[in-house]
Amino acid sequence: MRVLVLSTMVPFVHGGAEELFDHLVLNLRRQGHDAEGMRLPFTWDPAEGLIEEMLIARQIRLTNIDRLIALKFPAYMVPWHDKVLWVLHQYRQAYDLLDVGGSNIPDTPRGRQILAAIRAGDAQAFRESKRIHTNAPITSRRMKQYNGFDSSVLRPPLNDPELFTGGEAEGYILATGRVNAGKRQSLLVRALRHAPGVRLVVAGPPDTPADAEALRRLAVEEGVEDRVTLDLRFVPRTDLARMVNGALAVAYLPYDEDSLGYCTMEAFQAAKPVITSTDSGGVLDIVRDRDNGRVVPPEPAELGAAMAGLAADAARAARMGRAGRDAMEAEGLDWPTTVERLVA
C-alpha cells in the first residue's frame, strides 16, 4: 500500500510528535508498505491566521497514494478519499485550553468566529475520514465532548523496544524524561528524606537552565545530594536504555499527562515497575498500584515510602516489573500491531 503520513511542522521544534511521525513512516516501510512523510509548515499566531492555515490544508491536492494517515491539526484537513486519522491532539486552544483560559483566540466576536471556523473545519475533516484513532483516552474524550465524534485509542508504541531488554537491578530509582516543574522531579528529591538509603538518578534534558539549577539547589537544601545523581542533558537512547535496564524502578510523576508516557513504556518494556502519582493522568491507564508499580498521592512522604518499599524488596520489584511488561504486551503496544490497525 502507498501510504502518505501527513503532519505539521514548526521549524526547529522537535518533540514527541515529531519522533512519532518519523517512526511511523519508518515502521510502515518495515511492514512492507511504500511510505512517505510530509509535514506542512504551521504557525498559530496570530489567531486570525489559523483560518489561512486551514485553507492551505484544504487546498492541497494529493495524488499517487492509496492511504493518507494524518496526525495533527490542520494537516488532517487535507482532502483524500481514503483518510485515516491518528490524532495526537487537536488545536487545543480552541477546545479544552480555551475552557481554562489558555487560548490565543480572543474572546471577541471575531474570536468566536475563528473558533467556530476551527470547529467546523475539524468536523468536516472528521466526517470525511474512514476511521479516527487518537493517542490517548483523554484525546478521544475531548473529541467526543467537543466535536461529537467517536474514535478509538491507538497508543503510540515505543520506537526502539529492542534497546530496553531489562537486566539486573543496580539499586537506584530512575526518573527519566524532560525536567521541568510539570514533571515534578522535585517531589522525588524531597521524597528521599523519607526513603533512607535509596539512590535516585534523574536523567533528562531540563526545559531551562533554571529548572536544572532549582533541582540541584533542592538536593542540597534537602541534604540528599550524596544520594542523587543529576544527569541533566539530552541522554542518547542507548545511554538511556542502559540506565533503565539497570534501574530498580522508574519514577514518573507528570501532572495530568494525556498519554501513558514514553518513560512508562520504556520502564515496562525493560520489566521495571513504575512509581507514579494519583494525579498523573494517562499514566494511570496502565500502572496499577502494587501490581506493576506504585500509585501514591503526590506527597514526599508517600512517595518516599513507596520508593523505600521497592528498594527493600528487590524480588517484589522485579515481579512488578514483569507484570508491567505483560501489561504492555496485552495492550499490543508494538509497531507491527499499530501499523496493521492504521492500514486496515
Add this chain to the structure above:
Amino acid sequence: MRPLRIAWAGPWNDRSAIAAFGEGMAAELAARGHEVTVLRTEVGEFADLPPRPAPGEVHPMDALGDNTIEYRFDVLVAQIGDNYNFHGALLRRISPMMTVGVFHDAFIANLFHGHVHWSGQPELLSTVPRELYGPESMAEGEPFWTGMEEMARRRPMLEWLARRCAGAVAHAGHYAPRLAAACPGPVATIPLAFEVPDLPPLPRPWNRMTVAAIGYANPNRQLDQVITAIGASGTLRGHCRLRVIGAAEEAERARLTALAELLGVAPPEFTGWVSDEDLRWQLRDVDAITCLRNPVLEGASASVILALASGRPTLVTNHGCYAELPGDTVLACRPEAEALDAMRHLEWVQANPAEAAALGARGQAVALTRHSFHTYADALLPLLEEVTRDRPRREARVRLASLLEGFGLGPDDPATRRAGAVVDAMGLDPAKVEQARRIAAPAFRETA
C-alpha cells in the same frame, strides 16, 4: 482576438424581442468567427414555441449539465429580462465564474416573483429583498407587490442576479451604476441593438394621421395619454387615430376604447400579436410612433429602436433610457405632462411634415449606427474577452470562498476577502496587487 466558445442563453422564439436581439447578435458574432451555441431559457409551454434560426446548435438549457456548460464554453452570455416564462430556465444556471448578464431590464421583480412561485419558496419574497436592500425595503408583513414606481424605487431586484454574474451589460446609463455596484466583475454600458430590415418608408403627408404603438399594450405604455392628447387638440381630433400593434388584454382594449369614445376620438385599432411581416404591413401608413413609458422599467426598448429605424417621428418619455437618445432625433414628453407634450408634438408633426420627416431621418441614422448589431458586438466582445481572460482567477476565488464557506465563513468575512485578494494579486495588475496588500496586511502585521 481568439475565437470564443459562446453559450448564448435566452429565449429563442418569435414572440420575444430579446430573442430577436439574440438572433441578430448570434449571427453577428458567428460572422466574426466565434462559436455561438444557443441555450433556450423558456419554461413550460413557452419552451415549445418554434425556434428562431441560429448560426449553430440550439439546445434547451436544461438539457445541458453544469459541468458540460462549464467545460464546453468560455463564457455564458445570459439574457436577463423581466419575464419568468422566457427566462426561468436561466436562473439556477448563472455561474459567477463565466456568466455575463445582459440586463435588458432595470427592474426584474416579475422574474423574481416567478422564480419564487415556481420554486415553492414563498419566504424568499421577503427575505431576499431585505437582504439586498435592507429592512426598510420591505416592512414586516408587507406584501411583495405594490405600485410599479414604488417597486422600482424600493426593490427593483436587479441586484438579485447582478451580484451572481462575472460581468454585466446595461443598455442605458441610468441603471449602469447599480449594476456596477452589485456585480463583482466588469460592467459595460452598450446601447441595445435591434434591426428590422425592409421597414416601409414614411408615407406621404395626408390629411389624416396614424400614430402607432408597438408591443404589448399595458397601462405602463401611457396610451391613454396619447388618446387624451388627440382628444384635447382640435386639429388632431377627427384627423388622428391610434393603432396598437401588439397584444392587448381585453380590459385594456375596453379601457382605451371607452376613453376614446368619451373624448370624441376615433376608437383605437388593435392588431393583436403580429409577425415581423405583419408588422411591416401595419406600419405602411403610420406617420408617427409613440414610445411613452411611465414608469420606465426597461433598460432599453427594442420598439423605440424599431420606431427610429422606420424613419418616423417618435414620441418618447423624457426619462430613463429614453432620455439618453440624442435630443434632436425624438419628440420628448415630460413624465408629468405627457398628454400636453404629446399633443404639441403631434400637432407639430401634422403642421410640419417636412421637418418631421427630417427628424425621423436623423433618428433613423441613429438606429442604424448606434443600435446596430455590429456596433453592439464591437463593444460586447472586449467585455467577453476580459471575463474569459479572468476566468481561471475567478474559479480559484470561487473555490476558496466555497472552502471557507465550509468553515462557516461567508463572502463578506475578512478571511474570504483576504483569500480573494491573494488570488487577485496573482497577476500583473498593480492596482489589484496593491489592493491585496491592503486587505491582507492588517491581520498579519504582527508577524510581518
